[in-house]
Amino acid sequence: MGNCVQQQQQQPQQTTNLTSSSSFDNISRTFRRNLLSNRFRTIRTFQPYNLNALIDETLSIIRTVVDTDQEPPHAMIVVSRIANREDRWLDVMIALIERIPIHDPLGATVIALLLDECSLPSKELLQQLIKRICSDNRSRIILLESIIDEYIKENNQQQLQKSIIETHINKDDNKNDINESIPIIIKQTYDIVDEHEHEKPNKISSSISNLCSSKRSTSTIKTNNTSNIQNQRKLDNVLHRERNTLVVLGCLAEKLVGPTSASMLNTIALEFIIDRVYLGIYNYSQLISLDFDDINYLSNYSSVLKIILFALIAIEKFSHSLESKHILLQSLTIQNEQSKMNVLEYYEPWAISNNCLKRQIGFYAQWLLDNVFILDYRRPSYEVIDHNYINVMLNDKDVSEYLKIGPDGLEARSDTVSFESVRCTFHVNTGVWYYEVLIVTDGVMQIGWATKQSKFLNHEGYGIGDDQYSIAYDGCRNLIWFGAKSIPHNNPAWKPGDIVGCLIDFDRREVIFSLNGRSLDPLRKLFSSTSAPITDGYFAAASFMSYQHCRFNFGSIPFRYPPTTVESYKTFNEYGYLSDDEKLILPKYKKLELLRSIKISEQDCILCVDDKANIMFKPCQHTGFCEQCALKLDLCPICRSEIQERSIITD
Numbered sequence: 001m002g003n004c005v006q007q008q009q010q011q012p013q014q015t016t017n018l019t020s021s022s023s024f025d026n027i028s029r030t031f032r033r034n035l036l037s038n039r040f041r042t043i044r045t046f047q048p049y050n051l052n053a054l055i056d057e058t059l060s061i062i063r064t065v066v067d068t069d070q071e072p073p074h075a076m077i078v079v080s081r082i083a084n085r086e087d088r089w090l091d092v093m094i095a096l097i098e099r100i101p102i103h104d105p106l107g108a109t110v111i112a113l114l115l116d117e118c119s120l121p122s123k124e125l126l127q128q129l130i131k132r133i134c135s136d137n138r139s140r141i142i143l144l145e146s147i148i149d150e151y152i153k154e155n156n157q158q159q160l161q162k163s164i165i166e167t168h169i170n171k172d173d174n175k176n177d178i179n180e181s182i183p184i185i186i187k188q189t190y191d192i193v194d195e196h197e198h199e200k201p202n203k204i205s206s207s208i209s210n211l212c213s214s215k216r217s218t219s220t221i222k223t224n225n226t227s228n229i230q231n232q233r234k235l236d237n238v239l240h241r242e243r244n245t246l247v248v249l250g251c252l253a254e255k256l257v258g259p260t261s262a263s264m265l266n267t268i269a270l271e272f273i274i275d276r277v278y279l280g281i282y283n284y285s286q287l288i289s290l291d292f293d294d295i296n297y298l299s300n301y302s303s304v305l306k307i308i309l310f311a312l313i314a315i316e317k318f319s320h321s322l323e324s325k326h327i328l329l330q331s332l333t334i335q336n337e338q339s340k341m342n343v344l345e346y347y348e349p350w351a352i353s354n355n356c357l358k359r360q361i362g363f364y365a366q367w368l369l370d371n372v373f374i375l376d377y378r379r380p381s382y383e384v385i386d387h388n389y390i391n392v393m394l395n396d397k398d399v400s401e402y403l404k405i406g407p408d409g410l411e412a413r414s415d416t417v418s419f420e421s422v423r424c425t426f427h428v429n430t431g432v433w434y435y436e437v438l439i440v441t442d443g444v445m446q447i448g449w450a451t452k453q454s455k456f457l458n459h460e461g462y463g464i465g466d467d468q469y470s471i472a473y474d475g476c477r478n479l480i481w482f483g484a485k486s487i488p489h490n491n492p493a494w495k496p497g498d499i500v501g502c503l504i505d506f507d508r509r510e511v512i513f514s515l516n517g518r519s520l521d522p523l524r525k526l527f528s529s530t531s532a533p534i535t536d537g538y539f540a541a542a543s544f545m546s547y548q549h550c551r552f553n554f555g556s557i558p559f560r561y562p563p564t565t566v567e568s569y570k571t572f573n574e575y576g577y578l579s580d581d582e583k584l585i586l587p588k589y590k591k592l593e594l595l596r597s598i599k600i601s602e603q604d605c606i607l608c609v610d611d612k613a614n615i616m617f618k619p620c621q622h623t624g625f626c627e628q629c630a631l632k633l634d635l636c637p638i639c640r641s642e643i644q645e646r647s648i649i650t651d
Contacts, residue, residue, distance in 0.1 A: 105443045148301065251317070
């Protein structure tokens with residue numbers, strides 16, 4: 001690879017650039033501000049770089065790039081530059097697929113960021129890529145199905161072992177020989193499990209009798225252990241290639257939306273994606289009887305679930321093209337003489353699973369059924385959800401454009417490269433208040449408190465904690481964000497299933513964050529940053545990087561870790577109120593139907609069409625905006641001049 005680059009240097013006239021709407025230095029969208037800076041340094045010459053080493057280096061230091069004026073990792077700059085050469089673009093795509101580990105919290109995000117900034121490839125390059133990364137599909141599916149079979153087998157063995165041990169324990173006390181053998185059996189089982197704790201599938205004997213009769217020497221066990229670890233590493237490589245292939249396909253489909261995206265979904269790519277969606281119903285009758293709530297998130301079966309999830313994400317990206325959407329809907333339909341069903345309906349019940357991977361799959365399947373693949377016989381989720389106990393939710397009218405909000409208004413997810421944000425429907429400005437957030441994914445999210453003055457600049461990469469009107473907890477990089485600056489905290493990195501607690505105390509003028517009940521020291525910067533009173537109060541709020549997901553609890557159910565640093569506190573759900581109409585999280589197509597039916601008055605705000613337009617911008621003197629919308633603007637939308645004053649128009 002390095003020699004090839006050197007030869008290209010010697011003959012620059014033979015190198016052609018990729019087709020692009022703009023040069024690399026004039027990037028179409030800014031990288032996440034605290035992951036990458038707005039501009040890349042110019043690299044004038046190419047050296048024989050090792051792509052694999054560059055990607056490994058990028059992953060190892062990407063978490064440390066946190067400040068606005070900090071340069072992005074040099075390795076990432078080089079990878080991006082190399083990808084802009086037509087003769088190296090394919091090499092970069094393959095290297096990303098080969099090297100990014102499936103369990104790295106920022107792995108898929110790094111792929112999305114790099115692809116978002118790369119120039120557009122030609123159709124010929126796209127077809128070459130698809131042939132390379134989607135080949136040998138049948139044998140790869142058989143391997144993934146074998147992982148599911150092994151998972152079922154292991155669970156059956158564990159249930160059998162548990163049943164046998166319980167039977168022995170329940171024997172009469174006079175059968176001492178059996179009772180005395182139980183600890184030995186358990187110890188032997190644990191010894192072998194310890195030897196193989198990183199192996200999936202392992203070589204544990206299928207029954208207790210085999211364990212008791214086993215006379216293998218220690219050296220034999222160690223030899224098998226080494227062999228199994230090597231096999232597991234090979235399997236890990238296969239699994240992360242599967243996930244990364246789907247990430248690349250989805251990102252390219254989103255970037256090339258239109259005819260080029262539709263042409264990508266050829267027979268090879270379609271079969272590759274759909275086969276991985278159907279993995280979840282392979283041996284479905286046996287899987288639904290197994291309890292997956294407490295399984296290891298690093299296991300092989302967990303990796304298969306991640307592959308299913310990113311297959312669903314790829315489907316959404318391809319469905320932006322009407323032609324592809326029709327093809328995908330047909331491919332997702334299971335039909336026989338008696339009935340017809342969409343495979344996504346199998347996954348939809350997983351939306352309430354306690355397992356975070358299954359929960360993501362269920363959420364995504366439900367969102368696709370509500371917003372993309374509309375089935376005549378299925379009622380939309382917002383009509384089925386019981387909203388009676390919910391008095392506060394995420395505000396789907398106060399959210400950046402690409403964030404997905406669940407039908408009960410308490411769950412949110414982002415799968416785009418921009419930094420998506422949302423506030424809740426209820427604000428507070430006196431007393432002590434607390435809410436919790438279930439961490440469903442362990443990547444970059446900033447969760448905390450924000451006023452209406454806090455702006456959502458998703459494409460510029462600014463969200464909660466990136467101005468003086470908000471403060472946020474970041475458990476991926478172990479940081480507290482305020483005023484676009486970060487300070488480290490000493491809580492461990494969050495993981496799926498963790499609970500973040502957010503408390504604001506107006507009496508003591510402090511904010512306290514916690515992770516699984518472990519509280520940080522009080523933070524007072526939010527209150528000391530401005531002398532002007534916050535009249536509209538503070539809202540619960542959060543910002544999301546790519547492929548991140550969490551669920552809010554505003555008090556509609558008991559808290560997992562109630563605050564212990566205060567004597568009493570209030571919950572949003574206890575004091576909030578929403579009308580029945582305000583509780584409906586409508587799908588996008590329903591919102592468009594409503595907008596088309598609304599008659600707009602000349603006195604309505606031209607942005608939200610909800611409130612009366614009573615604000616004039618100065619010095620340009622343009623009107624047509626309500627107070628809420630006017631506060632969110634720095635430039636006049638009509639003339640693009642700077643807004644120096646907002647004056648209320650009196651009748």
